Amino acid sequence: MEAGGGAVNAPAHGPEPREPAPVLITEAAPSYEDQLAKRKRKYIIMMSFRIPCLILAGIFYETWWLALALIAISIPLPWIAVLVANDRPPRKSEKVNRYEVEPTRLESGGHRVIDGG
Numbered sequence: 001m002e003a004g005g006g007a008v009n010a011p012a013h014g015p016e017p018r019e020p021a022p023v024l025i026t027e028a029a030p031s032y033e034d035q036l037a038k039r040k041r042k043y044i045i046m047m048s049f050r051i052p053c054l055i056l057a058g059i060f061y062e063t064w065w066l067a068l069a070l071i072a073i074s075i076p077l078p079w080i081a082v083l084v085a086n087d088r089p090p091r092k093s094e095k096v097n098r099y100e101v102e103p104t105r106l107e108s109g110g111h112r113v114i115d116g117g
Contacts, residue, residue: 035088039084039085039086039087040085042081042084042085043081043082043084043085046077046080046081046084046085047077047078047081049074049077050074050077050078053070053071053073053074053077054070054071054074056070057070057071057074
């Protein structure tokens with residue numbers, strides 16, 4: 001018998017790759033903590049490009065056009081980073097596999113009525 005333990009991650013499709021994805025039963029958005037972590041990560045990545053741009057501008061000061069281009073790139077980075085980090089995540093536009101009840105007819109046609117009377 002094998003030693004067990006650990007989480008089991010289900011695939012995005014059924015056991016066979018040709019089967020459809022499981023039915024989605026919620027429209028819940030990612031948690032606030034997950035959204036905040038993603039926004040912080042985006043901000044840090046964008047701001048991490050500013051200091052190297054300024055350092056490279058100092059290194060290439062003799063090539064004035066390159067130094068000027070690097071400084072011009074680094075100036076709007078803080079504003080862009082703040083705008084991107086404060087933006088809420090976009091809504092998903094994927095087609096969701098939802099359970100839909102097919103309307104069925106109980107009985108069709110006319111029936112003979114029997115009076116008890």
